[in-house]
Structures are given as structure tokens and as C-alpha cells.
Amino acid sequence: MVEVENPGTKQVETLLENVDDGSYVIPYFQRGFEWQPSMVSELFESILQDYYTGLLLFWDLDQNRAEQEEWDPIWGSNLEGSPDMAVLDGQQRLSSLYYAIHNPEKKFPNRKSYYVFYLDLIKALDEDYEEAVTYKYFQYYRTWEQLSEDRESWIDRGKVPLAILSARDPNDPNKKYLDSREFQDWIDEFIEQRSSDLPSDVKPWDIRDVFVSILDYSFVHYPLSNDREIRDICNIFAKVNASGMKLSTFDLMNAFLYPSGVELRKELWEKLDNETLKRIDPNMKEYLLKTISLVKQNYCSSKYLYNLIPGEKVTRRGNDGKRYEEVLVDSGEEFKTLWEQACDYAEKAREILMNTGDGEFGAIRTEFIPNSTIVPVLAAILWEYDGDIESPEFKETLSRWYWSAVLSQDYSGSSDTVMAKDFRDWKEWMATGSTIERITKIDGDFIKELNLRSVDKGSARYNAIICLLALNDARDFYKGRIVGTGDFSERKINDHHIFPKKVKDLHPDDAKTFDSLKDSIVNRTLILDETNNDIKADRPSEYIQEMIDKHGSETKVQEILQTHLITDSAYEHLRNDEFDDFAIEREKAIKQHIIDNVGVGN
Numbered sequence: 001m002v003e004v005e006n007p008g009t010k011q012v013e014t015l016l017e018n019v020d021d022g023s024y025v026i027p028y029f030q031r032g033f034e035w036q037p038s039m040v041s042e043l044f045e046s047i048l049q050d051y052y053t054g055l056l057l058f059w060d061l062d063q064n065r066a067e068q069e070e071w072d073p074i075w076g077s078n079l080e081g082s083p084d085m086a087v088l089d090g091q092q093r094l095s096s097l098y099y100a101i102h103n104p105e106k107k108f109p110n111r112k113s114y115y116v117f118y119l120d121l122i123k124a125l126d127e128d129y130e131e132a133v134t135y136k137y138f139q140y141y142r143t144w145e146q147l148s149e150d151r152e153s154w155i156d157r158g159k160v161p162l163a164i165l166s167a168r169d170p171n172d173p174n175k176k177y178l179d180s181r182e183f184q185d186w187i188d189e190f191i192e193q194r195s196s197d198l199p200s201d202v203k204p205w206d207i208r209d210v211f212v213s214i215l216d217y218s219f220v221h222y223p224l225s226n227d228r229e230i231r232d233i234c235n236i237f238a239k240v241n242a243s244g245m246k247l248s249t250f251d252l253m254n255a256f257l258y259p260s261g262v263e264l265r266k267e268l269w270e271k272l273d274n275e276t277l278k279r280i281d282p283n284m285k286e287y288l289l290k291t292i293s294l295v296k297q298n299y300c301s302s303k304y305l306y307n308l309i310p311g312e313k314v315t316r317r318g319n320d321g322k323r324y325e326e327v328l329v330d331s332g333e334e335f336k337t338l339w340e341q342a343c344d345y346a347e348k349a350r351e352i353l354m355n356t357g358d359g360e361f362g363a364i365r366t367e368f369i370p371n372s373t374i375v376p377v378l379a380a381i382l383w384e385y386d387g388d389i390e391s392p393e394f395k396e397t398l399s400r401w402y403w404s405a406v407l408s409q410d411y412s413g414s415s416d417t418v419m420a421k422d423f424r425d426w427k428e429w430m431a432t433g434s435t436i437e438r439i440t441k442i443d444g445d446f447i448k449e450l451n452l453r454s455v456d457k458g459s460a461r462y463n464a465i466i467c468l469l470a471l472n473d474a475r476d477f478y479k480g481r482i483v484g485t486g487d488f489s490e491r492k493i494n495d496h497h498i499f500p501k502k503v504k505d506l507h508p509d510d511a512k513t514f515d516s517l518k519d520s521i522v523n524r525t526l527i528l529d530e531t532n533n534d535i536k537a538d539r540p541s542e543y544i545q546e547m548i549d550k551h552g553s554e555t556k557v558q559e560i561l562q563t564h565l566i567t568d569s570a571y572e573h574l575r576n577d578e579f580d581d582f583a584i585e586r587e588k589a590i591k592q593h594i595i596d597n598v599g600v601g602n
Contacts, residue, residue, distance in 0.1 A: 007055070007222040012047070012097060013215040015056075016166070019098050022080030024058070025071035026091055028266055029234060029258035031251050033075035033095040033109045040096040040117060041133040044162070047217045048210075049129050055220040056090035059233055062226040070266075076104030085223060088237045093219075101214075103163035105141045113137035116147065118159040121190070122197050124210050134159065148177075155190050158197065165215055178211055231259040249302040250286045253309070260310040260332035268339050277343075277350050281372035284346075290416075291342040294380035294423045296328045301416040310335055341383065349378035352398075359395035361402060362467035364483075364493065364526075370460040370467065371411035374402070377419045381426050396599065397429065397436065403598040404442040406464045407450075444595050452587045453513075455521045457495070462521045465590055466495050469526050472593070474563045477547055478531045480556075495524050496532040498564075498586075499579050503537050511579040522583045522590070525564045540574045565589045 018024050046053050061069075066082045073079045074087070075095040087094060099108070100117035108115040115137050123132040147161045154160050167177035177183055187204045224233065234255045254264040262268070269285045278284055290300035292308055307314045310332050313325045329335050353375070354363045363369040387394060401422070405411055410418050425436045455461045473482045483493045499506075501518055517523060535543045547557045558571055566574060570585035 007220055009218040010056075010221040011215065012101075012217050012219070015094065015219065015221075016098055016101060018084070019074045019077050019094060020102065022073070022078065023084040024074060024094065025079065025083040025086055026074065027059075027086045027088070027233075027237070027258075028070045028072065028263055029237070029255040030072070030087075030091060031254070031265070032072075033092065033099075035092045035096055035109075037108060037111075037115055037117075037135045037137075039092075040100055041131075041135060043093060043096050044100065044117070044119070044133040044214065045129045045131075047214055048124060048132060050213075050217065053093065053219065054090070055222055056093070057088040057236075058085040058090075058221070058223045059088055059228070060085055060223045060226040065226065070263075074098050075109060076102065076106045086233075088224070088233065090219075100162045101165045103142075103144060103147075103161070103166065105143075108137070111137070113139060114141045116142060117162045118157075119162055119210070120159050121207065121210065122158040122194065125198055125202055125206065133162070151186055154186070155193050158194060160211075162214075165211060178208055183208075229259075234258050248286065249305055250289065253289060253305060256306065256309045257332070257335065260335065262310075262332045262335050264339075268336065272343060274343065274347060276354075276366065277347055280350065280366045280369060280375065283372070284375070287372070287376045288339065288342045288346060290376040290419070291346060291379045291383070292338045294376060294420065295342075295383050296338070298424050298427070299416075299420045300376065300423075301420070308335065308338075342379065345379040345383040346375060348382050349375050352378065356470050356473075359390075359399060360471075362470035363463070364467075364470045368463050368466050368470075368495075370406035370463040371409075371415075373411045373415045373419060374405060377423055377426075378402075380423050384423075384427060385430055387430075397439075400439045400599040401426075401436050403464070403594070404438050406460050407447070407594070408438070408442055409460045410438075412460050447591050447594050450591065452590055453517050453520050453522050453583060456519050457521075457524070462524075465521050466524070466526060468590075468593065468598070469564060472563055472565065472597075474526045475560045476528045476531055477543070477560065478534065478550055479528060480551060480560060483526045483528065492528055492530070493526060494529055494532070496527050496529075498523050498525055498566075498574070499540060499577075499582070500535060500537045503539055505539065506577055506579060510577060510581070513583060514579045517579075517583050520583070522586045523579075539577045541577050544575055565593050 015024075043053060061083060063082065066084070071079065071083055071086065074091070076099050098104070099106075099115070103116065105114075107113060115135050117133060117135045120132045120134065123129065144161075144163050144167045147163060148167070164177055164183075169175035169177055169180035170182060171180065184204065187207050190207070191198065191202065191204065224236065237255050250264070250269075257264050265285075269288075272278065281287065286305075289305050289308065293300040293304050297304060297307060297314070306312065308329050310329045311327060312329070314328055315323055316326050317323055329338065352359070353361050353369055354366070356362050356364065369375075381398070382389065385394070389395075389398075405422070422436070422438055425434075425438065428434050429436050450461070452461070452465070455465070470483070475481060476483055497518065499514065499518065506514060534546075538546075544557060547560070548554050551557055551560070558568065561571055561574070565586065567585060567589045570582055570589060573579075573582035573585060
């Protein structure tokens with residue numbers, strides 16, 4: 001029986017005292033402090049206007065729970081002793097208040113700097129609250145003592161650090177700085193020097209009251225009883241956080257899995273030792289869940305991911321059409337095993353995507369992967385297939401499916417339905433050898449009708465063609481060595497312009513389309529950053545002569561450029577600085593290469 005739970009109110013000053021002494025903590029199943037600095041400012045502006053800023057939901061902890069569970073501190077505070085309450089809803093607000101007022105020696109989350117928040121007294125006294133709270137960032141931490149040395153500029157700017165609210169009287173540590181003689185003197189000087197900018201009837205206590213109003217502001221405080229079960233608490237957390245700053249599916253799964261002994265974020269994701277895989281996409285942690293979901297139930301949209309919660313019953317339909325209930329994941333330990341397998345197969349998928357060997361797809365940098373959403377499907381295919389992935393039949397089928405998927409751009413945007421359909425088709429191919437539908441959608445006519453001149457950086461087709469250049473062993477213009485391998489891997493190689501973006505002195509009759517097509521894939525290729533810096537804004541006719549001097553003959557230069565899908569006819573236009581005709585010929589060459597080499601034109 002849950003004890004009676006009565007809401008009440010608590011002032012900001014009391015709340016922050018509880019944060020500072022370690023009474024309030026964050027459960028491990030919660031995400032971290034994710035607000036932006038501007039959101040912190042907006043919270044204080046609402047408080048200044050005495051607006052309602054939401055309820056703070058807590059879980060009252062008994063001593064046993066407080067000592068046994070693992071907790072995180074509010075951002076910037078420290079864990080001190082045994083906590084009293086866990087914050088279920090209100091972490092972002094409490095963290096914002098504590099960071100701005102207590103000025104902890106901790107960089108702002110997801111930033112490389114320390115932030116200090118300021119109250120614009122002129123605006124606040126005029127009751128103009130828009131942008132009344134601002135912030136500055138510093139490379140090095142600024143203590144209150146350092147901030148207070150800048151009191152003269154507070155007067156000039158009319159802005160005072162909010163850290164003043166936690167500062168103590170330098171002559172009496174038992175007193176607040178707001179009650180100190182030093183601050184009273186500053187107020188008098190402020191009114192004297194800025195009187196023309198202040199309301200005519202402003203008094204010293206009016207200024208102090210602005211600051212005190214922040215500390216006295218009351219939040220609705222609702223504690224849940226300590227006899228509630230952890231599963232109940234996690235469900236409440238998920239429901240109350242479904243609005244406002246929306247939780248991701250991963251955040252919700254993190255909460256739902258916690259009662260089963262699975263710390264999805266802290267133990268499984270954050271301790272995953274594969275930074276390259278993580279770097280592919282910020283949503284990779286959710287893609288790993290989708291991989292498990294595809295293998296376990298053939299679907300991967302968010303509503304299906306919740307079926308992976310241990311013990312969750314799922315209604316399914318058998319081959320005879322009858323419905324039955326099934327538990328997909330029996331325990332937290334089983335989930336952990338599935339997660340490890342998903343990570344392993346996702347890494348195998350990444351290796352295929354990011355290498356240039358036989359049956360691989362040439363994304364030599366993570367940003368060149370055409371669609372990161374293809375990772376869970378490819379991982380699930382590799383997981384499900386019990387044959388030889390090195391066999392010619394599997395490699396050919398995988399290649400035709402992959403290039404059809406990325407060139408169709410069906411994996412761009414919302415693609416859960418596409419992902420699930422492709423995986424089910426793959427399972428049917430594994431069982432019966434039937435044709436995968438995606439492969440039949442792309443043929444030679446489709447490729448010929450593509451308008452590659454409109455394909456700009458960042459699109460799936462753009463990246464697919466960059467990958468094809470890597471697979472074609474594109475060689476650097478000046479070094480003559482294959483890019484993307486050996487010493488030419490990672491940051492030394494990039495996609496650059498063939499006709500430089502700032503090229504000068506092209507004949508207007510030969511470059512009518514330059515402004516519209518200069519960033520198109522028909523004018524981009526893979527070369528070393530060093531080479532691109534040497535070319536600068538040279539016309540092709542100029543740097544081609546440099547290439548001839550370096551390599552000894554025009555024939556060798558043409559051989560190098562052919563690895564960039566620059567045919568002999570395209571080369572002639574390049575050599576003569578004829579951009580319009582070069583773009584037409586290179587588009588033809590790229591299309592023909594796709595038809596001849598990746599199997600989608602058959």
C-alpha cells in the first residue's frame with residue numbers, strides 16, 4: 001500500500017541547499033543535463049515574472065534504497081553521504097538553477113567553456129524581461145572572488161552575475177552577500193551612476209528585492225512515497241517526461257530496462273568501446289536497439305522497441321492466423337547478450353561500409369556513409385544469415401541491394417518501414433532464394449534518368465558516388481597514390497572541387513552553369529587536403545600542367561584522372577577550362593560507371 005503523497009511548495013533557496021548538500025540526486029536511468037544556455041536564461045526570466053514553471057517530482061528514498069542504488073549528482077554538485085530524494089521530473093530546471101546560482105567549477109554540458117549567467121538589472125527594474133538574463137562563456141573558470149572584482153563593470157553594463165545569490169559576505173561568512181555592506185555600497189553607487197536609466201522612484205531595497213525574488217520563488221514539490229517499487233517509479237518517470245523536452249526512445253528504454261538490472265545508458269552504451277561506430281550517427285545507440293528488434297520481430301519502429309523490455313508480452317499471429325502471446329526477451333541478462341551481439345554485428349556492418357575491398361562499400365570516412373539508417377539493417381542481415389558471407393552469391397546480392405537502397409534515397413528521412421520491409425525480404429531470400437524487391441526497383445533506365453548535376457554535398461547519392469570513387473582506387477592528382485588508404489586515410493583526404501570553387505578567369509561562354517553546378521557531385525572528387533591547398537583557385541589548365549610536370553607525361557595524368565571518372569572527352573574539356581561541357585561529360589561517365597560496376601543496371 002502506497003503511503004499518502006501530498007504536494008507542497010519549496011523555494012529556490014531551499015531546493016538549492018538540498019542540491020548542494022547532496023540530498024537530491026539523479027537516478028541512473030535518467031539522461032543527463034541537456035539544456036542549452038538560452039534555456040537556462042528563459043527559466044530565470046519566467047521566475048522573475050513569477051510564471052508557473054512546472055512541478056518538481058521526487059521519489060522519497062528510504063535508507064536502504066539510498067545506499068544500495070547508484071545515483072548521479074545534480075550537474076555541478078557532489079554526492080555527499082546518503083541522499084534523501086531522487087529527482088524524477090525537474091532535473092533540467094534544478095541543474096540550471098544550481099549552475100547559474102552556485103557557479104560550480106564545471107564546464108557547461110556539451111560545451112568546452114565555463115558559463116556565467118547575468119541579470120540585467122536595468123531591464124528587470126523596468127519590468128522588461130525579454131533577454132533580461134544573459135550569459136558569457138570563459139575558457140577558464142571564474143570564481144566568485146574574481147567575478148566580484150569586476151563590480152565597476154556591473155555598473156557600466158547594468159548586469160550582475162547570478163552567482164551573487166549564493167555568495168557570502170566577505171567579512172562575515174554567516175551572512176549572505178546580498179546583506180553585506182559591500183553590496184549595499186555598490187547599490188548606492190549603481191543608483192547614483194545609472195539614475196537616468198532607472199525608474200524615477202527606485203529605492204535601494206527595490207534592487208535587493210529583485211534578487212531575493214529569485215531565491216523566494218516557489219516550485220510545486222511532489223514527493224512519491226518510498227514504498228513504491230522501482231518498476232512503478234520508472235513507468236511514472238517515462239510518462240511524466242513524455243511531454244516537454246521530449247525523451248527519445250532510447251531514454252525511455254533506459255528507464256524501462258532499469259528494473260531488470262539493465263543500465264542501458266551508463267553500462268551498455270557509454271562503456272561501448274567503439275568510437276568509430278558511435279561517430280557514424282548521434283542515433284547509433286537507438287540503431288542498436290533497432291538491430292535487435294529486426295532480428296527478434298522483423299520490425300523496428302519505436303513502438304516495437306518497447307517489446308524488448310524483459311518479460312513484456314507481445315501478441316503475435318501464427319501461420320494458421322491465430323493470435324498468441326510471446327515474450328521476446330525473458331530477462332535482463334538475455335537483453336545484455338542481445339545488445340552485445342547487436343554491437344558485434346553493427347561493427348561488422350561498419351567494416352563493410354567503410355572499407356574498399358571486394359564486396360565492401362567505400363565510405364572511407366564516417367561522413368561519407370550515404371545513409372546511416374542502413375547500419376541496423378545490414379547488421380541484422382549479417383546476424384541472421386548463417387551461410388558464408390564471403391560467397392560470391394551473397395556478396396553480389398548484398399551489393400545490388402545496397403547500391404539500390406542508397407541510390408533510390410529511400411533510406412533518407414523516416415525509413416523504419418523501408419528498413420523492416422527490406423529485412424523481411426532478405427529473410428525470404430535466405431529461406432527460399434526469392435528476389436529482394438528493392439533490387440528490382442533500380443535499373444539502367446533509372447540511372448540514366450538521374451539528374452546528377454543537381455546532386456549536392458551531403459545527400460545519399462552524393463555520398464554514394466564519393467564512395468564509388470574510393471572503390472575505383474581514385475589517385476591523388478599530385479601524389480599519384482590511391483586515396484583513403486595507408487597514410488592518406490582519415491582527415492588528410494576529403495571531397496574537393498575539380499574546378500575550384502573560387503576559380504578565376506573562366507570564359508563566360510564556357511561556364512554558364514558554373515555558379516549553379518560548382519558544388520554538384522559532377523564537380524567533386526577525392527583528393528588530399530594538401531593537394532587541394534596547392535591548387536587553390538588555379539584553373540584546371542594550370543594545375544593539369546603542374547600534374548604533367550610532376551608525373552612526366554600527359555598519358556599518366558589521364559590515367560590518374562580516369563580513376564576519378566574523368567573520361568578522355570571530359571579530360572579535353574577540363575584541359576581547356578570548359579566547365580559546362582566537362583559537367584555534361586562527367587555526369588555521363590558517372591552514370592555509366594554505376595551501370596557497369598555495381599550491378600543495379602542489370
